[in-house]
Amino acid sequence: MAADAGPSGAAAVSGAEAAASPVVPRRLAIIAHYDPRGKAAPHFLRLLDQIGGSFSDVVVASTAALDDEAIAAIEARATLVRRPNVGHDFGSWRDVLEAHGFGADFDEVLLTNDSYVGYLRPLDQMIREMHKQPVEVWGMTKSHRHGEHIQSYFLYFTAAALHSQTFERFWAELRPAHSRDQAIVDQEIGVSRALLQSGFRLGSYFTPTTLERRLATVRGVHWLRHRQRTFPTRFDNFEDSFFRARKFMDPAMADNLNWSAAFADAVFDRARLPVVKFDTLRYDPYFLDAGHFLNELERAFPAAFSGVRQFLEETKPYYGRRRFENYGDTKLMLPTRALVGYGNRHPISTAQRAKETS
Numbered sequence: 001m002a003a004d005a006g007p008s009g010a011a012a013v014s015g016a017e018a019a020a021s022p023v024v025p026r027r028l029a030i031i032a033h034y035d036p037r038g039k040a041a042p043h044f045l046r047l048l049d050q051i052g053g054s055f056s057d058v059v060v061a062s063t064a065a066l067d068d069e070a071i072a073a074i075e076a077r078a079t080l081v082r083r084p085n086v087g088h089d090f091g092s093w094r095d096v097l098e099a100h101g102f103g104a105d106f107d108e109v110l111l112t113n114d115s116y117v118g119y120l121r122p123l124d125q126m127i128r129e130m131h132k133q134p135v136e137v138w139g140m141t142k143s144h145r146h147g148e149h150i151q152s153y154f155l156y157f158t159a160a161a162l163h164s165q166t167f168e169r170f171w172a173e174l175r176p177a178h179s180r181d182q183a184i185v186d187q188e189i190g191v192s193r194a195l196l197q198s199g200f201r202l203g204s205y206f207t208p209t210t211l212e213r214r215l216a217t218v219r220g221v222h223w224l225r226h227r228q229r230t231f232p233t234r235f236d237n238f239e240d241s242f243f244r245a246r247k248f249m250d251p252a253m254a255d256n257l258n259w260s261a262a263f264a265d266a267v268f269d270r271a272r273l274p275v276v277k278f279d280t281l282r283y284d285p286y287f288l289d290a291g292h293f294l295n296e297l298e299r300a301f302p303a304a305f306s307g308v309r310q311f312l313e314e315t316k317p318y319y320g321r322r323r324f325e326n327y328g329d330t331k332l333m334l335p336t337r338a339l340v341g342y343g344n345r346h347p348i349s350t351a352q353r354a355k356e357t358s
Contacts, residue, residue, distance in 0.1 A: 025106075025107035025108050025159075026056050026057075026105065026106050026107050026108075027054065027055040027056055027057070027106060027107065027108045027109070027110065028055065028056070028057045028058075028059070028100060028103060028106045028108075028109045028110070029051045029054075029055040029057070029058045029059070029109075029110040029112065030059050030061060030092070030093050030096045030097065030109070030110070030111050030112070031047075031048070031051065031058070031059070031060045031061070031078070031112050031113060031114065032061050032063075032088075032089040032092040032093060032111075032112070032113040032114070033060050033061065033062040033063070033064065033074075033092075033113070033114045034062065034063045034064050034085065034114070035062075035064045035066075035070070035114070035315070036064065036315055036318035037064075037314060037315065038064050038065045038066050038067045038070060039066070039067060039069070039070050040066070040069075040070035040073045040074050041114075041307060041311045042306060042307040042311075043117050043304070043305075043306075043307060043308055043311065044114050045073055045074075045077065046304070047114065047117075047118060047119075048060070048074070048077040048078055049077060050118075050119055050122075050123050051078075051110070051112075051123065052077055052078065053123070053124070054123045054124050054127060055110065057079070057100075057106070058077070058078040058079065059078060059079045059080075059081055059096050059100075060074050060078045060079070060080050060081065061081045061082075061083055061092035061093070061095060061096050062074070062080065062081070062082055062083070063082075063083055063084065063085035063086075063092065064085075066082070081095070081096055081099075083095055086176055087176035088176075088180070088183040088187070089111075089113050089152065089153075089183070090152075090174060090183065090187040091174075091176055093111045094171050094174050097109075097171055098171075102167070102168055102171060103157070103162045103163075103167075104163070106162065107158075107159050107162075108156065108157060108158055108159065108162065109156075109157045109162050110154070110155070110156050110157075111152075111154075111155040111157075112153060112154045112155070113153050115153050115277060115278055115279065116153055116154075116260075116275040116276060116277045116278060117275065117276045117278070117297075117304060117305060117308055118140075118274055118275035118276070118304075119274045119275060120267060120271035120274040120275070120301060120304060121271045121274040126205055126274065127156075129205070130156070130203060130205060131158075133203050134201060135158075135201045135202060135203030136157075136158050136160045136161040136195070136200040136201055136202075137150065137155065137156065137157055137158065137161045137192075137195055137200055137201075137202050137203070138150065138156050138202065138203035138204060138205060139151055139152070139153075139154045139155055139156065139202075139203075139204060139205070140153070140154045140204065140205050140206055140260070140273070140274070140275055141204055141205075141206050141259035141260045141263070141273070142202065142203075142204040142255075142259060143255070143256075143257070143258055143259050144242070144255040144256050145242045145256055145257070145258070146184075146185060146189050146242070147189060147192075147193060148192065148196065148202065149188060149189045149191075149192035149193065149202070150188075150192050150202055150203075150204065151188065151258075151259065151260055152187070152188035152191070153260070153275075153277065154275070155191070160200070161195060161200050164198065164200070165198075166194050166195055166197075166198040166200070169194070170190070170191055170194050174187070180322075204259070205274070206259065206263065206266065206272060206273040206274075208254060208259070208263050208266070210251050212254075212263055212266060213251035213252070213253075213254040214251050214254075215340070216254035216257055216262040216263060217248040217249070217250070217251065217253045217254050218248065218339070218340055219257075219262055219286050219288060219340050220240075220243045220245065220248060220253065220254070220256075220257055220262070220286075221238065221245050221248050222286065222287065222288075222336075222340045223285075223286040223287055224238040224239070224240060224243070224245050225238060226287040226326070226330070227287075227324070227326075230326065231324050234324050235324075240256075242256040243256045243257055244256075257286075258285065258286075260273075260275075260277045260279075260280065261277065261279070261280045261285045261286055261288075262286060264276060264277070264280045264288075264293065264342060265293065265296075265342045265343060265344065265345065267297070267300075267301075268296070268300060268344040268345060268346045269345075269346040270346070276297060278312070280293070281293065281294055281308075281312060281329075282312060282316070282319055282328075283322070283325060283326055283327055283328070284326050284328065284329040284330050285325060285326055286326075287326055287330040287332075288330070288332070288340065288341045288342045289329060289330055289331060289332040289337050289341040289342055290329035290330070290342065291329035291331065292329075292332070292337060292341065292342060292343065293329075293342035293343075294308070294309065294312075294329075296342070296343060296344045299344075300344060
């Protein structure tokens with residue numbers, strides 16, 4: 001295991017150098033999967049097909065009680081590992097990583113899950129683009145809530161980070177999280193913190209524009225107002241520990257929101273954000289009319305979202321309310337939706353993207 005040297009040391013290999021190499025990298029993808037129905041949803045099988053086209057080894061770690069049809073469909077596309085539903089995604093990833101020598105024989109590793117619909121851009125194209133960036137680890141989106149971190153539904157490790165002592169130590173010291181909040185703080189944020197402290201650079205495939213940041217900060221104020229109205233005994237003002245409503249004119253405040261939800265409709269701008277999280281559709285966390293969003297997604301990307309509405313309806317009983325968070329889509333009046341709600345603000349680029357991917 002190479003000693004950590006961060007981006008400026010001998011152990012760090014730049015994305016540009018890796019891209020210039022004629023050797024095809026050996027890549028491992030590990031997908032954490034859970035479907036309470038015991039099935040392999042159509043959108044998940046499409047995801048496996050896309051990942052399989054870019055990775056030499058694909059492993060699905062499922063904690064679901066899968067039926068025979070689901071097992072056959074997954075095994076036709078990947079190696080299937082079945083494990084108890086303990087430890088959340090990081091527990092699944094750790095078990096598979098340990099069985100594969102913690103990636104020692106691979107050049108790159110992707111840790112991801114089934115919590116989104118994607119990809120609405122070719123995965124190979126995105127990997128090539130990120131190879132040109134000065135980062136060692138990247139994801140689809142980042143956030144600065146609780147500190148800078150990559151949102152862990154998609155974690156891509158290049159060789160420099162993968163073969164580092166930091167990577168090895170994080171997984172060796174990992175303990176199962178007993179709640180969603182603990183998993184976010186100790187694991188999602190924890191892995192990014194460990195990498196940053198060792199000098200590694202974190203990247204995000206999606207980068208919001210200044211206009212998108214300004215819209216997101218207005219959405220943040222909208223969220224705080226709705227949250228206070230929905231939970232008046234818990235929130236007696238419009239303040240948040242990370243997002244300062246009084247500073248909403250500062251575009252940088254958008255970094256303190258959940259990027260995958262606050263910028264979700266950037267998918268309509270040439271799929272610059274090429275995934276849509278189910279939490280956005282299921283919970284509508286910022287009260288932005290996720291029902292209207294799903295309607296627009298089905299119009300813009302009919303193939304990618306085929307079966308998604310049915311999946312949401314059939315799995316709804318298994319996903320209950322979260323403490324002091326929205327649950328279900330919020331219906332907005334047309335003026336409010338036009339101002340802050342989810343919507344297709346890029347109909348021409350969306351139509352072109354649908355044509356290109358059909």
